[in-house]
Amino acid sequence: MHPPIEPHTHGLLERPEGNQIYWEASGNPEGRPAVYLHGGPGSGLGSGGYRRLFDPDVYLIIGLDQRGCGRSQPWAIDALDSLDTNTTSVLIGDVEALREHLGIERWLVAGGSWGSTLTLAYALAHHHRVTEIVLGAVTTGARAELDWITEGVGMMFPEAWERFAAARRPGERVVQAYARLLRDTDPAVRTAAAEAWDAWESTHVSLDPNHQPGPNRKDPRDRVNFATLVTHFWANDCFLGGQRVVLDRAGELAEIPGVLVHGRHDVSSPARAAWELHHAWPGSELIIVETEGHVGPKMLEIQATAINRFAGRTSQNETVRRRFTEPTATR
Numbered sequence: 001m002h003p004p005i006e007p008h009t010h011g012l013l014e015r016p017e018g019n020q021i022y023w024e025a026s027g028n029p030e031g032r033p034a035v036y037l038h039g040g041p042g043s044g045l046g047s048g049g050y051r052r053l054f055d056p057d058v059y060l061i062i063g064l065d066q067r068g069c070g071r072s073q074p075w076a077i078d079a080l081d082s083l084d085t086n087t088t089s090v091l092i093g094d095v096e097a098l099r100e101h102l103g104i105e106r107w108l109v110a111g112g113s114w115g116s117t118l119t120l121a122y123a124l125a126h127h128h129r130v131t132e133i134v135l136g137a138v139t140t141g142a143r144a145e146l147d148w149i150t151e152g153v154g155m156m157f158p159e160a161w162e163r164f165a166a167a168r169r170p171g172e173r174v175v176q177a178y179a180r181l182l183r184d185t186d187p188a189v190r191t192a193a194a195e196a197w198d199a200w201e202s203t204h205v206s207l208d209p210n211h212q213p214g215p216n217r218k219d220p221r222d223r224v225n226f227a228t229l230v231t232h233f234w235a236n237d238c239f240l241g242g243q244r245v246v247l248d249r250a251g252e253l254a255e256i257p258g259v260l261v262h263g264r265h266d267v268s269s270p271a272r273a274a275w276e277l278h279h280a281w282p283g284s285e286l287i288i289v290e291t292e293g294h295v296g297p298k299m300l301e302i303q304a305t306a307i308n309r310f311a312g313r314t315s316q317n318e319t320v321r322r323r324f325t326e327p328t329a330t331r
Contacts, residue, residue, distance in 0.1 A: 001297075001300055002051075004051070004052060009024065012073070015094055017079075017082050017085050018074070019067050019068075021064055021065070022070060022071035022073075023065075023098055023102075024064075026061045026063075027058075027059045027060050028057055028059060030060070031057070031058050033105075034054055034110065034307070035063070035095070035109055036050045036111065037095070037122070039111075039113035040069065040114045040226065040229060041069075041229045042069040042076065042225060043069065044069045044070025044071070045071075050110075053303055054304075064095070064098055066091055066094070068086050068229055069226070069229060083183070086232065088121055092121060092126070106131050107130070108130075108132045108310060110134040110135070112135065113269070113294065115135075116136070116138050116140075117140055119135060120253075121141070121240060124246070124252055127252065131313075132257045134261075134310070135258070135261065136261045136262070137261075137266060137295055138262050138274035139273055140244070140277055142243060142273065148270065150200075150234070157204060160203040160204075164196060175231055176235045178193055178235075190224055197227040198226075198227065207265055247276055250277055250281040251280060253284075257283055258281060259306035260278055260287065261289065261299050262286070262288050262299075263292035263293045264288055264289060264290045266294045268293075271288055289302065
């Protein structure tokens with residue numbers, strides 16, 4: 001992991017439906033372009049620890065808060081009437097619009113958890129814009145993965161799952177129940193659903209050796225926004241157009257080198273998804289860390305090492321316009 005750094009440029013990218021996408025750039029303004037896609041959906045970039053995966057002398061490091069969260073505007077909970085316009089294809093469009101806005105021809109794409117699903121979906125849609133892929137806590141958005149994290153893993157935590165699943169109606173998937181409650185007209189209903197969702201997440205990550213008990217998100221408003229976005233995407237199979245589209249199309253990524261890093265103790269997202277993706281994606285490399293769960297220092301170190309290794313690889317049409325010598329932008 002590299003030392004912490006701060007962005008040298010940032011801005012808000014204007015997008016349809018009144019959305020403004022926050023982006024930031026750090027590292028070498030004339031370096032090798034790379035973009036990081038955060039988890040969730042709805043987690044945001046946070047304090048910027050993702051930058052430490054990249055050598056700032058070598059890489060131009062781009063991060064963005066995905067639509068509806070982080071420093072992007074408006075938040076999902078402040079625009080519930082337009083939530084249905086927030087889909088995976090729209091997020092991919094935001095990433096592409098940012099690439100064009102920044103004058104980047106091609107870039108390395110890295111992501112973790114939901115960010116790995118979004119990375120894969122982006123690469124399938126725009127493979128000619130992706131030089132390499134590095135993923136941690138691999139997910140593909142398949143229905144089986146989503147049902148496991150909301151229902152199947154309840155076999156390991158039956159007491160907590162019984163409380164969590166009480167919200168569903170007959171014949172309703174648990175994630176559909178929470179997606180419904182988090183769009184209720186009563187703010188108290190939405191808050192209660194978000195608290196229940198956060199409590200469940202805190203439970204099923206508890207086999208991670210790095211887990212610390214307590215709410216995943218300290219800000220109550222952030223808890224509601226995150227739960228609203230994640231249930232919206234998961235209840236709709238991540239808007240991928242099928243139950244295992246990424247896995248079925250992974251062979252299309254054969255020309256893109258990729259490194260997949262996954263924790264053996266990741267009970268929330270079992271290693272099976274990473275294993276299946278690796279076997280469906282010729283040229284990918286899978287590294288399973290035996291001592292860690294959904295995220296951990298060793299996993300991050302391995303991702304940083306892979307990104308460093310790719311730094312010396314040459315790819316056709318890798319260019320970046322000299323946009324980052326300008327003063328820090330706000331818009």
